[in-house]
Amino acid sequence: MPEPIVSVRALTVRFGGLVAVKAVSFDVAPREIFGVIGPNGAGKTTLFSCLAGAQRPTSGSIHLRGESLDGLAVWAVAHRGLVRTHQIVRPFREMTVADNVAIGARFGRGRRRGADEKGRVRDILARTGLGARAGSLAGTLTLGELKRLEIARALATEPDVLCLDEIMGGLNPAEINAAMVLVRELRDQGLTILLIEHHVHAVVGVSDRILVLNFGERIAEGRPEEVLRDPAVVAAYFGDAPEEAAL
């Protein structure tokens, strides 16, 4: 593997008596699509919160291009080139779609101004298929559009690493396909992508490698087809008796 862009070591997060993430380690290579899957409550979103700086880990470390992210605020992590989207969309509902994206362009890593910013916003809206909605208030968008707006805003900050949390949840098959195409395009343009997804088919289809979490622990990691054959993964998804599940 080339020099990893994201490197997580022995990451642990406790909430009171509950261990949400337990000693998880992994590396992500530049321009990789790295899927994270696992049943509900496996600790996927908590892991992303730690990466983005929104949740302080109990122990362990996260490095981005070799630099420790320990103690950095969310905005500071974004300025270093790692951003996340939110599973439950969080648009600025009283602003237009273009203004939503402009916040990322102005205050993200690019710090664009004036015409440069406007061009950047237009470009991103076009890439995410929101061009026609630029002037609409974000509060009026459909769920599919809101999910794309989450991605558009994150892209506007000009990240190297994009953490996408459940961008396909609640979408119809056509929209899921479009999202998969978008994810591949983004990687082709040079981004590294971490992806949490419930929709196993979609993750398998798009990811280079997959990490499987269960009750906060890493139970498997590797190429999608290998991981899905792993008995531990089958057990986590279908119950403790894999042979029965196979029936």
Added chain:
Amino acid sequence: MQQALDVVVNSFLAAGLYATMAYGLAVIYGVMRIINLAHAGIMMLGAYTTFTLFTHFSIDPFLSIVVVVPLFFAGGVALYRTVVRRLPRSGSTPSMESLLLLFGVWLVLQNLAYVLWSGDTQSILTSYTLKSVSLLGVRVGVPSLGVFGMSALSLLVLEFVLHRTYLGKAIRAVTQNRDAALLSGVDADRISAVAFGVGTAFAGLAGTLLSTLFAFTPDFGRSFLLKAFCIIVLGGLESVTGVAAGAFVLALLENVTAAYTAVPTSLQDALSFTLLVVTLVVLPQGLPGLSRLAHVRRRG
């Protein structure tokens, strides 16, 4: 040594009153996630009600509790049913609307007091107001002892109600895990009404008790509101014991600075406000953050 004993005894006595004062705020916050800014106005009204009962009907301030508590409970339920219920329900954190609405209620109550009792400073002078007794060698005012006794009694009754009655258990359940309790079929509207009534009754009771110790005006209660808030930040919401512990910490701090430092008494209040701000900041997620921290310490 004697001074240390003084400090401890006085802190203990003050803590009783503080806990009563804070519990009223805590129960409403716990059940509805509303910060009741009108708490100050209700305490003030409690003091004036006791004052009127004393001057017009010669009812002893401590005896007036029998009137004040049910009256304020009913008033609280009425306030909930007519005004507070119309607010959009708060999520897991209190909404700005509820805070400002109850701020408005506080102003209305203040104005009511100005109209009914004028803006003059009032106080209640009974035959025992200036008497004191010796307790463990410490001179203690009779009213302070009475206040402590009433506070302790009310908190014991409360503890009983919370643990032995259906409504009490429902209140505890909603406070500890709101979503789960509401999902499992607790009637949120009814519990909220009761909690608002109980909170208001406790504020009224605290007002009565305060009136035996302090002079008051319609503006009365603001500094006590801040103290009450400070206490629930310190002690958490989940138990009467937690509130009592928070109350003791604040009372102790006040008495220690009064006894051992040169901070003038005029600055005493600034101290508890500073403590409030500091505690809030050290526990940045506010009250829920505190209970989470407590969990970590207990189980970790």
Added chain:
Amino acid sequence: MTSKRALEAAGMLAVAGALYFAPSFLERGTLNDLWSVALAVVLASSWNLLGGFAGQVSIGYSAFLGIGAYTTVLLALQGTPPVLTLPLGALLAAGFSVIIGYPTFRLRGPYFTIATIGVGEAVRVVASSLSFAGGASGLRMPAGSYDFESNFRSMTLLAVALVWIALAISRSAFGSALSAVRQDIDAAEALGVNSTRLKVTVHALSAALVGLAGGLFAINFQYVSPGSVFDFRLSLTIVLMPIVGGVGTVAGPVLGAILFGWLQLKLLSIPALLSSSLFIYGALLIAVMLFEPKGLLGLVRRLWARRLRRFYIDA
């Protein structure tokens, strides 16, 4: 768009010009009333920069007015001219806002609000006990330090300037970041907005403007005491004006300030109303929270939209 802005600029210049020459053709009583309304506009619009645009509701703004006022009185007693004392008061108010801002802005929503009540009370208590500041009885300005016309012009021009500042901010990148922070602070941070620095900055700006008004307040009344400038009721009015008018807009706080200024004058002239001022304020606040959280401006817009709708449907 540009013609609208030109119209706005022309309107503001016209108002500023009229106010500048007002002392030569209006009566003193009317001028005093205008001064009061201008003060209200300055306070309400300044508060709105933080409380409305950034959504951080502070009930401790009298502290900044007080710092500005005390700075002017204390320095004037040493013989310093207002040209120096006013900006210095603004600077000190801004400095204080930064000191209290860094810790308190870690708190969110209502917790921040409660902390500001604590800060406001602490400042009042401390001010009452400072002997060099006259303690609870306050301080009087040195004789001969009062020039009504220049004070009138300064206060009213400051009010016009505030409307301009609010408009400029609401249209700037800074303003849209404030709006993002108000709507969803976590999402804003995730997009790279340093919300703490943003809040501290706008807090300092609005504190400086209120501090400036505090200096003019001291000169106008020639007397400052904890009861007059650090009063809780003053903090309260500062919050009420923008909320009743329409929080987070440019016109709302001005509308609220004019309403309150007018109400204040009415209340002072009718004793029966004076005794029910708190009732009126409280009832207004309750009504706004229950029925029209966007304030008077929201109400006007809604009624206007309804009228337009009816017009088109009937036609």
